[in-house]
Amino acid sequence: MAQDIRDIMKDTAVVADLAKTAKDAALLNGVLMRTKEAPNSSELVTYAPFTLFPTPVPKAVFQQALDVQTHYNSLVDKISQNADFLQEALASTVEVDDFTSRLFKIHKQILKEGSSQSVVLGLNRSDYMLDQKEDGSSALKQIEINTISASFGGLSAGIVCVHKHILKVAGRLEDSMAILDNNPAAGLARAIAKAKELYRSVRAVVLILVSDTERNIYDQRCVEMELMKLNIFTIQRTFEDVHARGSLDKEKRLFIDGMEVAVVYYRNGYVPQQYKSQQDWDTRLMLERSSAIKCPDIATHLTGTKKVQQVLAQPGVLERFFPNELQVVEQIRATFAGLYTLDMGLEGDKTVAMALQDPERYVLKPQREGGGNNIYGSEICKVLQEAKGSDRTMYILMDKIKPTPSHNYLLRRDSPLTISNCLSELGVFGAYVRQGTEMVMNEQVGHLLRTKSSVHADGGVAAGVAVLDNPLLY
Numbered sequence: 001m002a003q004d005i006r007d008i009m010k011d012t013a014v015v016a017d018l019a020k021t022a023k024d025a026a027l028l029n030g031v032l033m034r035t036k037e038a039p040n041s042s043e044l045v046t047y048a049p050f051t052l053f054p055t056p057v058p059k060a061v062f063q064q065a066l067d068v069q070t071h072y073n074s075l076v077d078k079i080s081q082n083a084d085f086l087q088e089a090l091a092s093t094v095e096v097d098d099f100t101s102r103l104f105k106i107h108k109q110i111l112k113e114g115s116s117q118s119v120v121l122g123l124n125r126s127d128y129m130l131d132q133k134e135d136g137s138s139a140l141k142q143i144e145i146n147t148i149s150a151s152f153g154g155l156s157a158g159i160v161c162v163h164k165h166i167l168k169v170a171g172r173l174e175d176s177m178a179i180l181d182n183n184p185a186a187g188l189a190r191a192i193a194k195a196k197e198l199y200r201s202v203r204a205v206v207l208i209l210v211s212d213t214e215r216n217i218y219d220q221r222c223v224e225m226e227l228m229k230l231n232i233f234t235i236q237r238t239f240e241d242v243h244a245r246g247s248l249d250k251e252k253r254l255f256i257d258g259m260e261v262a263v264v265y266y267r268n269g270y271v272p273q274q275y276k277s278q279q280d281w282d283t284r285l286m287l288e289r290s291s292a293i294k295c296p297d298i299a300t301h302l303t304g305t306k307k308v309q310q311v312l313a314q315p316g317v318l319e320r321f322f323p324n325e326l327q328v329v330e331q332i333r334a335t336f337a338g339l340y341t342l343d344m345g346l347e348g349d350k351t352v353a354m355a356l357q358d359p360e361r362y363v364l365k366p367q368r369e370g371g372g373n374n375i376y377g378s379e380i381c382k383v384l385q386e387a388k389g390s391d392r393t394m395y396i397l398m399d400k401i402k403p404t405p406s407h408n409y410l411l412r413r414d415s416p417l418t419i420s421n422c423l424s425e426l427g428v429f430g431a432y433v434r435q436g437t438e439m440v441m442n443e444q445v446g447h448l449l450r451t452k453s454s455v456h457a458d459g460g461v462a463a464g465v466a467v468l469d470n471p472l473l474y
Contacts, residue, residue: 005053008170009407009419015052018166019409019417023047025165029158030222031468034215035413042217048155049467051451052409054163054179055424057471058130061140065128065428068331069444072126073430075332076147077439078321079308080120080299083111085320089311090302092343092393093367099272100305100367106285107298116252116291120434121195121263123188123295124304125150125448127427128335129401141337141401143425146369147296147304148270152448152468153184153429154222159468179470184429187445189226191431194441195293196232196262198433204262206234207254207292209242211268220267235259239268239280242287254290261292270369306365310396313339338399342392351397352384363398372465376400405454410467420453424469447471
């Protein structure tokens, strides 16, 4: 199967024709992004970058990623309800990382005042790479879990259609039938719809909080379209819009432009640059104070930090959240890569010594989302050696995962058609809704495969490094 596709890749004339067809198929199937030249205009768009062919992925590890997702949903939800754990886990980080500190300040304020929402909505994506073992097999290892603004659940459906079509055109009908249907946006929308139903206001809308510059608008529109199929009305607004025209009434209900808001779905607010002034931070606090259902609420946002990920890997920590569920603990722990603290003290000193001795074995990760933030190789030594006082606690150290490379063509606007040595990252989307103590929905709702050239150490699709892909299971 994969060998036949590799044979096709060697025929440059066939590849060139398939690439033209693929780009047209992407446009036809809505695999779109706005252009760098006009990031706020839909008058001129291009295809979102993607692979010409799907990438082979072992069926067993793919299924493992799907099977563990509902447990990750439960874990995120349990952590978000445990204020003492979050305080303990993030104590060192908030002292040195201003962004995490400001988020945590909002969290403490909400704890002090008491949360106004009784329904919790979680939409997340757990990302993995396949670590090649000495015997040639692959082990699923988690890179991170995204608890805010997990993207590309919309465009994932379109890229399925593109790859199925290309394989058919290439004479690979059997392979085309092996690509799984996949529409995460529908599952994300179902969870939003369930949360809105529990808010119990027919007229209330879903507010999608967006950036004032948004190239990836069509991925968001896919979720909107799925919600519209369920007769749920959505509005897109920025932090600035909410500040200017939003308010809370005496019951802490959120209104904007005269409309009551049932759900606030964050597609913005996950990196420091998206808070352009104190006004934006004040707006985030107002949203958290409201009775609208936030996705995520501030505690769930903090649960997705790298520091929490590292603390969870310590012995006995998972058992705190699943005390009588050994199988669940084993399923989650099997996906952990090596994660090490950089807190001040003997344990952190030991981590620093390990990293300095062999930096190529590790990745230094700050408390940031969005791709392009991790530190590799000799740069790790430079950062750790130059860190003053407790500055090193802004980071965690993780074993570098070493996946098996594959070959593919990465299709980007105005880029030459050349074959690349590629690495892939598998994401699985999760959706859950909790009302009080009752979990009313907990599902795995789809997947995402992103592929990049092996020359790039870090970065996602929106960052311009990775491209959209599909798993071809074997």
